[in-house]
Amino acid sequence: MAAKHGIKSRIRPISLALPLVAFIAITFLMPLGNMIKESVYDAEVADALPNTMRLLNNWDGVELPTEEVFRALAEEIVVLQENRTLGKIGLRVNRVVSGTRSVWGKTARRVKGIETDDMITTMVEIDDRWSDLMLWQGIKKAGQRYSAKNYLQAVDLTRGEDGSISRIDEGRRVYNTLYVRTLYVATVVTLLCLVIGYPIAYAIAHTPPTLSKILLLCVLVPFWTSLLARATSWIVLLQSQGVINDFLVWIRIIPDDGRLSLIYNMTGTLIAMTQNLLPFVVLPTYAVLSSIPPTYMRAAASLGANPVQAFLRVYWPQSLPGVASGCLLVFILSIGFFITPAIVGGTDGQLISNMIAYHIDTNHWGLAAAISVIVLLSVLILYVVFDRWVGVDKLKLS
Amino acid sequence: MKRNIFGSFAFIFVVFSTNLYAEGELTIVSWGGSYAKASIDGIFKPFEEETGIKVNVEDYNGGLAQIRAQVDTGNVHWDVVDVESQDDLIGCDEGLLEFLDDLELPDAPDGTPAEEDFFEDANSDCGLGNIVWATVIAYNSTAFESDPPSTMSDFFDLEKYPGKRGMRRTPEVNLEFALMADGVPPADVYDLLSTDEGIDRAFKKLDTIKDSILFWQAGAQPPQLLADKEVAMTTAYNGRIFNAINLEKQPFVIVWDAHVRDFGQWVIVAGAPNLENAKKFLQYAARSSSMAEVSNRISYGPLRHSAWELVGKHVDTNIDMKPHMPTDPENSKNFLVNDAEWWAEHRDDLVFRFNAWLNR
Numbered sequence: 059m060a061a062k063h064g065i066k067s068r069i070r071p072i073s074l075a076l077p078l079v080a081f082i083a084i085t086f087l088m089p090l091g092n093m094i095k096e097s098v099y100d101a102e103v104a105d106a107l108p109n110t111m112r113l114l115n116n117w118d119g120v121e122l123p124t125e126e127v128f129r130a131l132a133e134e135i136v137v138l139q140e141n142r143t144l145g146k147i148g149l150r151v152n153r154v155v156s157g158t159r160s161v162w163g164k165t166a167r168r169v170k171g172i173e174t175d176d177m178i179t180t181m182v183e184i185d186d187r188w189s190d191l192m193l194w195q196g197i198k199k200a201g202q203r204y205s206a207k208n209y210l211q212a213v214d215l216t217r218g219e220d221g222s223i224s225r226i227d228e229g230r231r232v233y234n235t236l237y238v239r240t241l242y243v244a245t246v247v248t249l250l251c252l253v254i255g256y257p258i259a260y261a262i263a264h265t266p267p268t269l270s271k272i273l274l275l276c277v278l279v280p281f282w283t284s285l286l287a288r289a290t291s292w293i294v295l296l297q298s299q300g301v302i303n304d305f306l307v308w309i310r311i312i313p314d315d316g317r318l319s320l321i322y323n324m325t326g327t328l329i330a331m332t333q334n335l336l337p338f339v340v341l342p343t344y345a346v347l348s349s350i351p352p353t354y355m356r357a358a359a360s361l362g363a364n365p366v367q368a369f370l371r372v373y374w375p376q377s378l379p380g381v382a383s384g385c386l387l388v389f390i391l392s393i394g395f396f397i398t399p400a401i402v403g404g405t406d407g408q409l410i411s412n413m414i415a416y417h418i419d420t421n422h423w424g425l426a427a428a429i430s431v432i433v434l435l436s437v438l439i440l441y442v443v444f445d446r447w448v449g450v451d452k453l454k455l456s
Numbered sequence: 457m458k459r460n461i462f463g464s465f466a467f468i469f470v471v472f473s474t475n476l477y478a479e480g481e482l483t484i485v486s487w488g489g490s491y492a493k494a495s496i497d498g499i500f501k502p503f504e505e506e507t508g509i510k511v512n513v514e515d516y517n518g519g520l521a522q523i524r525a526q527v528d529t530g531n532v533h534w535d536v537v538d539v540e541s542q543d544d545l546i547g548c549d550e551g552l553l554e555f556l557d558d559l560e561l562p563d564a565p566d567g568t569p570a571e572e573d574f575f576e577d578a579n580s581d582c583g584l585g586n587i588v589w590a591t592v593i594a595y596n597s598t599a600f601e602s603d604p605p606s607t608m609s610d611f612f613d614l615e616k617y618p619g620k621r622g623m624r625r626t627p628e629v630n631l632e633f634a635l636m637a638d639g640v641p642p643a644d645v646y647d648l649l650s651t652d653e654g655i656d657r658a659f660k661k662l663d664t665i666k667d668s669i670l671f672w673q674a675g676a677q678p679p680q681l682l683a684d685k686e687v688a689m690t691t692a693y694n695g696r697i698f699n700a701i702n703l704e705k706q707p708f709v710i711v712w713d714a715h716v717r718d719f720g721q722w723v724i725v726a727g728a729p730n731l732e733n734a735k736k737f738l739q740y741a742a743r744s745s746s747m748a749e750v751s752n753r754i755s756y757g758p759l760r761h762s763a764w765e766l767v768g769k770h771v772d773t774n775i776d777m778k779p780h781m782p783t784d785p786e787n788s789k790n791f792l793v794n795d796a797e798w799w800a801e802h803r804d805d806l807v808f809r810f811n812a813w814l815n816r
Contacts, residue, residue, distance in 0.1 A: 145549025156805035157650065159549070160797060229656065232812040239815075298620075299684050322670055405671065405814045413811070419521035420807070421550070 090434075097208050097427035103201040106147050107134050111201040114194070119219060123194055128177040131197075132169045139166035153422070155196030161187045195219060208428035233429065236410045237436070243327060243409060244392035250332040251388045252381065255339035259380075262340070263347035274344075281337040289401040292330045296321035296402070322404030330398045335391055339384035346380025382448050390437055479508040482733040485537040488515035489676035490699040491754055495538070497771075498749035503740045509733050517674045520547050527552045527726050535728040536737055538586065541796035542628070542803065544721045548582035549800075554724040555581055559735060561742045564762035570742065575719070578759040583721030584738050586747070587756035590718070590782035590791070591629045593711040594697040595689040596682045608637040608714035611689055612665055619688025622681045625671035627810035628799060629691065629716045632792055634661035636714040642792035650798075655806070659813050666813075682708055698755035698780050702773055712787040718794035719759060755780035 104111050109130040117123050138144035148162035165184050174180045181188040199207070210217055214231040217223050225231070262273045280288065295301045298317040306312045320326060350373065358368035396411040403412070410433060417426035444450070484500060486492040492515060500511045514534065516522055520543050526532045539547065547553045556579075561570035578585030593611050597604065605617050611633070623630050635645050635654065638661045648654030662669075670687055672678055678692035679700040694715070700706040722741055724734045740746060747758030748766035755777060758764055767777050778784055782791070 142551060142555070146551060149546065149549050152801060153804045157801045159801040229659070229809050230812050232808070232815050235815050297684070298686055405666075405669070408815065416811070419519060421520070421524055 093427045093430055096423050097431055098204055098206065098424075100150075100200075100205070100424055101203050103147055103150050103197070104203045106138055106143065107131065107197070107201060110134055110197070114198045114201065117194070117198065119191070119195055119198070122178070122189060122191065125176070125178055128181055128188075132165075132172075132177055132181065135162060135166040136170045139163070139170070151193075151196050151200045154200045155192050158187060158193055158196065161185045161193070208424040209432075211425055212428040212432055233410070233413065236408070236413055237432070240393055240410045240433075241436075243324075243331070243395075244389050246328055247331045247335060247392045248385050248389045250328070251336050251339040252385055254332070255336050255384065256343060256377075256381065258336075259340045259343035259347055262344050263350075264352075277337050277340050280333065285334060285397050286401075288334060289330055289398045292326065292333075292402055293321060296326060296329065321402050322407070324403075324407045326402035326404065327399045327407030327409075330402045331392060331395055334395075334398055335388045338387045338391065339381075342384040342387070343377065343380040347377055350376050378448075382444075386441075386444060389440070393433060393437060479510075480730060480733055481510045481512060482730050482737055483512045483514060483533060483535045484737065485514045485516050485534050487518070487538060487675050489674075489696060490703070491675065491693070491695055491756070494695075494750050494753035494756075498753050499741055499746050502746075502749070503737060506740070507733075507736060509730075509736070511737075519543065520550070520552060523547060523552050523725055524550070530727070532725055532727045532729060534725045535730045535734040537723050537725060539583070539721055539723050541580075541583070541719050541721060541794065542799040544580055544583035544723055545796055545800040546803075547723065548580065552726055553582035554726055554728065554731070554734075556584060556724070556738070557581070559584070559738060562739060562744075564744055564760065566762065568762060570760075573744070573760045573762050575759045575761070578719055580721070583723050584742055585719050585759035586722050586741060587720045587750065588717060588759060588782055589720055589756045590694045590712075590715040590787075591624070591691055592694045592697065592715045593689060593713075594678065594682060594692045594708050595711070596685065597707045597709050599685070599688040604709065605689065605711060606713065607711070608633060609639075610711070611691075612637045612661060614665055614668060617689065620668050620670050620686065621665055622672050622678050622687040622690025622692070623669050624691060625673055627803075627806040629794070630662065631655070631658040631806065631810075632716050632794075633691065633714065634658040636792065637661060642714070642790065645792055646795050646798050649806075650802070655809060659809070662813070679704075679706065679708070682706070694780075694782060695754040695756045702770070702775055712782075713790050715782065715787070715791045716794050717782050717791055718796070720756070751781070752777055755782075757781040757783045 110127060113127045113130055114123065117127065135144055135147075138147060144162050144166055148159045151162075152159040165181060165188070168184045169177075169181065172180060178188075187193055199205075207217065210223065211226075212233055214226050214234050215223050216226045258273070258277065262270045262277070264270075265273065293300070297303070298319065300321075302320065303312075303317045307314050307317065312318065320329065354372055354376070355368055358372045359365070363371065393409075394411055395409060396415055399407050399409045400412050400415070403409070410429060414426045414429050414433075417423070417429070441450075484495075486495050492513065496513060500513060503509070504511050516537075518540055520539075523534065523537060526534060544553070548555075561574075561584075563569055564573040574585060575588070593605070593608065595605055595617075599619055600617060605611065605613075610617055611621065631649060632645050635648060635658050636642060638657060640648055649658065670681065672681060672690070675693045675696055678687075678690040679696050681687045681690055682692075683700070683706055694710060697708050697710050701708050701710075722738055724731065724738070728734050742760075744758070744760050744763035744766060747760055747763035748768075750756065751758050751763070751767045752769065752771050758767065764783075767781070769775060770777055779786060781787070
């Protein structure tokens with residue numbers, strides 16, 4: 059009887075959380091699963107060219123495919139052309155072998171209804187790219203339902219025809235630089251937020267209520283303003299003919315022809331991101347600081363500690379839970395920052411998220427998903443490290 | 457009482473939904489700024505008046521991302537879009553655009569059939585040609601008063617012409633510019649770019665000015681960057697610079713040397729909510745007179761021979777328009793025609809290299 063009652067009393071509070079569980083499943087777990095699937099699974103070409111792919115699976119990749127393969131492909135592309143879906147296949151294969159898009163439409167138009175014993179010669183005559191092994195290898199590659207190619211590409215690797223994995227040639231390496239840069243920006247922004255945010259939080263926590271309300275408002279009002287509006291206002295302030303440069307020239311700190319480049323580069327990204335993320339350090343820190351009883355500091359002083367000692371040994375350790383949660387928030391948010399670097403970042407201030415957005419824009423979902431998974435994993439790893447080091451249960455958000 | 461309120465709402469709803477635009481609506485997406493304004497005044501408004509179809513205008517900065525998002529989610533609210541030629545080809549391949557094979561085009565005023573009257577390659581499976589435009593070099597004349605720049609090589613010459621350079625954030629056009637500045641004749645540009653050596657050579661040339669480049673994305677930005685003196689020289693769409701010079705009296709100058717010329721196209725988004733109206737609009741826009749109306753407002757040329765005859769003076773400023781068109785013989789001494797087919801085939805790889813170069 060008691061046990062039964064126990065279960066019931068446990069189910070009731072859990073059932074209250076059910077809407078949340080459902081919400082998380084629909085808005086978080088499902089898209090996440092979809093993203094992971096997208097990064098390794100691509101059936102577009104495999105579904106469109108089933109016979110060709112079946113035959114190509116037994117092909118050695120060394121000599122030109124047989125008449126049978128050519129014939130199967132010819133039949134399938136004519137059907138695709140009639141359904142007007144051939145173009146998609148051309149684009150997919152073109153992504154693997156650049157410069158082959160036009161071969162499809164041209165061949166499908168001319169091969170339609172042709173009676174021939176020698177489809178190889180016919181197709182090579184229509185377009186000699188059909189005699190190129192690279193194209194056939196490309197079709198085979200594009201037709202794999204499951205592959206790690208997106209992950210390889212996302213870490214600047216490539217798989218050769220013999221299956222060996224090597225670094226992609228230098229002119230095409232891009233992502234590893236961006237992961238490192240993103241981590242660097244996240245670290246610098248977190249430190250800047252801490253250095254600027256801690257004194258502000260201290261001031262808000264220890265001034266009289268009227269003043270602290272005004273200070274708090276100064277932190278919150280920009281926080282409530284749209285990211286886009288803030289990024290655009292930074293342009294007005296920071297550009298070379300902008301307010302700050304004009305002012306510096308006016309007070310003769312810099313000459314008119316030596317205006318500072320404060321925007322459209324890494325500097326712009328760091329400045330704008332720090333301002334955007336500052337409240338995430340200030341608010342949790344303030345909440346923790348305001349709960350530290352002032353008597354502790356007085357006690358430290360009465361026991362003979364000077365103000366620096368009192369701060370370092372009594373005050374700072376107690377503020378750590380707020381500081382840590384603020385820094386963790388800022389760090390993780392920085393890794394996914396996108397709009398601000400896109401607007402003020404120029405070339406060297408772009409982050410990995412800008413690349414994800416770019417690949418989504420150009421219909422390269424697989425690669426975008428692979429990069430996202432890598433970013434997600436790195437955040438999870440950092441979180442685990444943080445948990446071991448500081449302990450997530452010690453965090454305080456308010 | 458309740459019923460009365462409901463009734464009056466219903467009445468208002470019926471009045472507003474039926475009477476104002478009996479012929480329905482149409483959403484057309486253009487490029488914003490002075491070009492969109494020329495299209496609105498030159499074609500969209502007269503089209504509204506002639507047909508009673510209400511035209512809603514939206515802006516974008518090119519690319520297929522927004523069209524793709526609408527088609528993929530089945531939530532299409534754009535009907536007609538003004539696109540670049542390679543986006544027309546790729547969009548058509550991807551099934552994002554309606555095929556236009558059954559669209560009947562109006563003949564020229566003198567009865568010449570449309571097929572003969574349109575420029576070669578102006579139309580495609582999914583695209584109806586609208587303008588010929590050019591990406592040119594423009595500079596602020598206050599920056600270079602003596603011995604101003606006059607060639608594409610000058611754009612890459614930071615010693616002789618110091619200052620920031622504006623460039624569109626795409627490999628398109630910039631790679632061509634780099635090779636032509638490096639002395640490659642226009643006719644050889646795409647052959648060379650099809651090889652790894654050619655691509656390396658183009659990026660090497662771009663490297664020489666990389667630290668001075670400020671990238672822009674929207675066509676309205678370059679004139680603004682020049683006016684604000686954020687850049688000394690920039691690549692830009694010729695019509696935007698024309699309007700800045702002549703309508704806003706900006707001290708800008710166009711360098712026509714080695715410009716890259718391209719066709720713009722109207723396309724209909726697959727599954728457009730107002731398909732019939734969209735087709736009516738394309739037929740209207742294809743008229744020689746419609747094309748000339750745009751060309752008399754901004755210096756983008758028409759794509760029909762008969763429309764070229766109708767190009768005259770700018771509607772507001774009375775400036776003779778022909779000398780400002782990319783196709784004018786004076787401006788056509790050295791130029792390259794953008795090869796949309798080539799770009800559709802090589803874009804994936806070159807964008808990859810371009811991104812790698814940007815982040816190096």
